[in-house]
Amino acid sequence: xxxxxxxxxxxxxxxxxxxxxxxxxxxxxxxxxxxxxxxxxxxxxxxxxxxxxxxxxxxxxxxxxxxxxxxxxxxxxxxxxxxxxxxxxxxxxxxxxxxxxxxxxxxxxxxxxxxxxxxxxxxxxxxxxxxxxxxxxxxxxxxxxxxxxxxxxxxxxxxxxxxxxxxxxxxxxxxxxxxxxxxxxxxxxxxxxxxxxxxxxxxxxxxxxxxxxxxxxxxxxxxxxxxxxxxxxxxxxxxxxxxxxxxxxxxxxxxxxxxxxxxxxxxxxxxxxxxxxxxxxxxxxxxxxxxxxxxxxxxxxxxxxxxxxxxxxxxxxxxxxxxxxxxxxxxxxxxxxxxxxxxxxxxxxxxxxxxxxxxxxxxxxxxxxxxxxxxxxxxxxxxxxxxxxxxxxxxxxxxxxxxxxxxxxxxxxxxxxxxxxxxxxxxxxxxxxxxxxxxxxxxxxxxxxxxxxxxxxxxxxxxxxxxxxxxxxxxxxxxxxxxxxxxxxxxxxxxxxxxxxxxxxxxxxxxxxxxxxxxxxxxxxxxxxxxxxxxxxxxxxxxxxxxxxxxxxxxxxxxxxxxxxxxxxxxxxxx
Numbered sequence: 001x002x003x004x005x006x007x008x009x010x011x012x013x014x015x016x017x018x019x020x021x022x023x024x025x026x027x028x029x030x031x032x033x034x035x036x037x038x039x040x041x042x043x044x045x046x047x048x049x050x051x052x053x054x055x056x057x058x059x060x061x062x063x064x065x066x067x068x069x070x071x072x073x074x075x076x077x078x079x080x081x082x083x084x085x086x087x088x089x090x091x092x093x094x095x096x097x098x099x100x101x102x103x104x105x106x107x108x109x110x111x112x113x114x115x116x117x118x119x120x121x122x123x124x125x126x127x128x129x130x131x132x133x134x135x136x137x138x139x140x141x142x143x144x145x146x147x148x149x150x151x152x153x154x155x156x157x158x159x160x161x162x163x164x165x166x167x168x169x170x171x172x173x174x175x176x177x178x179x180x181x182x183x184x185x186x187x188x189x190x191x192x193x194x195x196x197x198x199x200x201x202x203x204x205x206x207x208x209x210x211x212x213x214x215x216x217x218x219x220x221x222x223x224x225x226x227x228x229x230x231x232x233x234x235x236x237x238x239x240x241x242x243x244x245x246x247x248x249x250x251x252x253x254x255x256x257x258x259x260x261x262x263x264x265x266x267x268x269x270x271x272x273x274x275x276x277x278x279x280x281x282x283x284x285x286x287x288x289x290x291x292x293x294x295x296x297x298x299x300x301x302x303x304x305x306x307x308x309x310x311x312x313x314x315x316x317x318x319x320x321x322x323x324x325x326x327x328x329x330x331x332x333x334x335x336x337x338x339x340x341x342x343x344x345x346x347x348x349x350x351x352x353x354x355x356x357x358x359x360x361x362x363x364x365x366x367x368x369x370x371x372x373x374x375x376x377x378x379x380x381x382x383x384x385x386x387x388x389x390x391x392x393x394x395x396x397x398x399x400x401x402x403x404x405x406x407x408x409x410x411x412x413x414x415x416x417x418x419x420x421x422x423x424x425x426x427x428x429x430x431x432x433x434x435x436x437x438x439x440x441x442x443x444x445x446x447x448x449x450x451x452x453x454x455x456x457x458x459x460x461x462x463x464x465x466x467x468x469x470x471x472x473x474x475x476x477x478x479x480x481x482x483x484x485x486x487x488x489x490x491x492x493x494x495x496x497x498x499x500x501x502x503x504x505x506x507x508x509x510x511x512x513x514x515x516x517x518x519x520x521x522x523x524x525x526x527x528x529x530x531x532x533x534x535x536x537x538x539x540x541x542x543x544x545x546x547x548x549x550x551x552x553x554x555x556x557x558x559x560x561x562x563x564x565x566x567x568x569x570x571x572x573x574x575x
Contacts, residue, residue, distance in 0.1 A: 005303050005341045012257070012345065013292065016264045023265060024272025024284070030180040031153045031173060032277070042179045049175055060166035063516030066154055067509055069170040070147060074505070077143060078114040082106050084136040085128075094129035095204040101127065104493035111497035112479060113140035115504035116148055116386055118230065118237030118356050119479035119496060121488040125219035125240050130202060137237060138226045145233025145266075146177035148388030151508050152270055153177075155392040158515020159416055160278045162523050167515050181266070186228050192258060193224040197251040200224040223248055231262040234386045236356025236479045244346070244359040245335045256338060256359070260346060263355045267291075267384035270391040278416055282534035287394055290542050294383045295352050298372045302344040305369035306330045312572055333364025333483075344369060347480075351376035354386030356479030363466065363484035367569055370482070371562035374469050377476040378554040379546060380435055386477060389504075392511040396431045398533065399424055399514070401545045405531040405538075414530055417523035424514055431510040436553045438502040439475040442495045443468050443557070451491035457484050461568065465561035474499035 029036055050057055061069065084091070085106040089099050101109065105121060112119045113136070122128075128137065150173035157167045194200050199220040206218040223239045227249050230237055240246040250256055268288065275284020307329040309320035322328030327339055334343045343360035350357050351373035362373055376383060382393040403420050406413030413420040446452030446467050456463035466485040473480055474496040481487070487496065532538060 005300075005307075008341050009296070009299055009303075009345060012260060012349075013296070015257075015261050016268050017292075019261065019265055020268035020288070021272050024269035025276055027149075027181060027266075027269060027273045028276035030176050031168075031273075036180065038180060038184060046175055046179060049179075050171075053171065055169075055171045055175075057169060057172045060169050062165050063154075063158070063167055063512045063519075066167055066170050067512045070151065070508065071505060073143075073170070073174070074114050074147065077140060078110045081113060081136045081140060082110040084132045085109060088129045088132045091129065091131050093131035093134070093202065095202075096126075096129070098127065098129050104490045105488060108493035108497040111500050113137055113235070113237060114144060115477050115500045116144035116233070116235060116354055116389070117474065117477040117479040117500045117504070118235045119474060119481065119500065120237055120241075121493060121496075123241035124238060125205075125221075130221055133226060133239060134222055138222075138229060141226065141229040141233050141235040141237070142178055142182055143174070145229070145235065145387045146174050146182060148234075148386050149177040149181065149266070149270070150174045150388070151512065152388030152391045153273075155395060155511050155515040156274050156277050158512075158517075158519040159274075159395065159418070161519045163521070164519045165516075167512070167519055182229065182233060185232055185262075185265075186225070189228045189232065189258060189262060190224045193227055193255055196255045197248075198224040198227055198255065199248055220248065227259070228262065230357055231259045231355065232266065232387075234263060234267065234353040234355040236350065236354075236358075238357065244357045245361075247337075250359060253337075256342065256346075259357070260349055263349050263353055263357070264384050266387040267353055267390045270388065271394075274391060274395075280534060283416065286534050286539055286542075287391075287398070289539050290546075291352075291382070291384050291390075291394070293539075293543060294379070294546070295348065298352065298376055298383070299345055299348040302348050302365075302369050302372040303341055305366045305372075306334075306340045306344045308366075310366060310569060312569065315572070330364075330366050330369070333361035335359055347373050348376065350480055351473075351478060352381075352383035352385070354381045354389060354477045354479075356473065356481070358480050358483075361483040362469070362480060363482040367462075367465075367562045367566035370465065370469075371558065371566070373480065374465070374472055374558070374562060375550070375554075377472045377478050378439070378558075379550045381476045381478065382546070389477070389507070392515075393431075393507070396428050396511060396514065397546055397549075398542060400428050400432070400549075401538070401542045402531055402533060403428070404545060405541060409529060409531070411529045414524060414526075415533055417526070418518050418521045419524060423517050427510045427514040427517070431507060431514075432549060434506050434510070435475060435503065438499045438506070439468075439471045440554075440557060442499055443471040446471070446491075446495065449491070451489065452495075455486040455489055455492055457486060461561050461565040465565065468557055468561050470496060471499055475503035477504050 085101040153173050154167040208216045226239050244250040271284040271288040275281040309330040320328050329340045346359045380393050384390050402413040402415045466482045469482040470485050
């Protein structure tokens with residue numbers, strides 16, 4: 001079992017590493033407009049988009065203008081999606097004649113897909129028409145991912161530019177992220193999924209007669225096109241309710257590997273984009289190493305916990321040992337095609353990013369196995385993270401780390417030659433404080449109100465974990481869910497939507513403000529007191545700061561949920 005785990009995890013992270021370097025360098029060329037092999041095809045399309053939208057690509061924006069453009073674009077898209085959901089019964093491409101969504105569910109879903117969260121309090125195949133899936137949900141899968149990439153590129157510019165007032169043009173960055181990055185990758189990878197058996201059609205659902213004489217409804221539709229962007233854009237919203245455990249979304253071991261690698265691909269590549277734009281590849285490599293170490297620590301812990309299973313079952317005489325006829329460990333909630341290692345690996349990957357796609361049910365994990373996905377989100381979705389949001393979140397933590405290093409040596413801290421002063425630290429602390437606020441405050445309200453308690457399906461520590469997980473994934477824009485909370489209620493639809501919106505946009509604004517502040521500064525030459533940010537000492541410090549901030553913020557809450565549940569399990573109690 002150990003060799004199997006090492007092989008799967010090693011193959012996965014090896015592929016991510018190999019892919020991320022050329023992809024990262026390619027994106028650096030795209031956003032610096034240095035020319036790529038796709039330019040002959042895409043440049044005319046880009047110019048047509050600018051003419052149609054009235055955009056002057058030569059005019060750059062200061063950070064407030066960039067932020068306002070991003071917010072207004074997201075608001076309009078959210079309102080359009082809400083309209084699709086409320087009026088889908090009147091619109092075409094609805095062969096199942098599905099009705100409108102309730103106002104609270106429509107608002108929750110619109111907020112979810114606009115913020116790259118893709119939390120789903122509904123079953124896609126019985127709720128959303130083909131038109132809503134494609135022009136509503138799949139559209140937001142592209143533009144929310146592109147928005148995250150655009151903001152990350154703007155933040156990078158702020159860190160690497162010298163005495164500049166501007167950080168780029170939001171409309172240009174958004175357009176290039178879609179045309180040069182997301183669309184080409186999605187076309188190629190979607191065709192691979194179709195080749196492997198993922199449906200891509202507009203057919204009505206099939207009504208099949210079973211051997212017992214009953215009728216089974218088999219859902220299909222334009223699945224492949226939405227499946228690949230949900231992974232590549234770290235969106236996570238499935239066409240089917242079972243998400244990537246469904247054989248139409250994830251039919252073979254090859255599709256499973258393609259989708260797993262796609263989840264990490266852009267987030268990992270952006271570290272190398274940062275290194276190239278900073279003029280020092282080691283700066284990006286240091287961030288990549290930090291992310292990889294945190295990923296491996298989480299994945300190994302989750303795999304170990306699930307493979308060891310529940311000791312109480314052993315006391316009952318139920319064997320959890322792997323043999324030729326059984327896989328052993330905790331198989332509850334796992335897809336038998338994938339097994340424990342792949343399921344725990346997927347749970348780690350999807351919560352290391354803001355993806356939220358699942359191929360197993362996290363609610364059925366052991367307390368420690370379920371704690372790892374929860375902790376991954378509470379760290380701040382910076383272990384590769386959402387496309388774009390993971391990188392600028394990591395850069396904020398890097399600024400905090402060099403400030404701490406500067407305090408230790410009694411010197412003004414620097415990052416990439418820029419002095420980190422009071423303004424940058426206030427923005428960094430605002431970023432750090434907003435995140436727990438949008439998680440812990442509504443979670444606290446949920447567990448002391450009748451409406452919040454009504455959604456808990458497992459009273460006790462596990463029920464608390466369900467609520468804490470729901471608001472953690474909302475604030476972190478993850479969307480994976482514990483799959484045990486009854487969240488399709490007005491209370492949870494409105495509160496979770498609020499957490500999603502605040503967790504997305506109230507985190508982006510301080511990051512953009514910091515980029516604007518740093519862009520206007522001169523670079524100072526390194527000296528004997530400069531703390532290098534491209535070596536092992538910085539990697540260790542950054543990991544320590546990330547873990548300490550997460551522990552100080554969330555440990556009291558986690559102690560009431562998965563941690564106490566783990567010790568209760570060891571003492572022979574089941575929840």
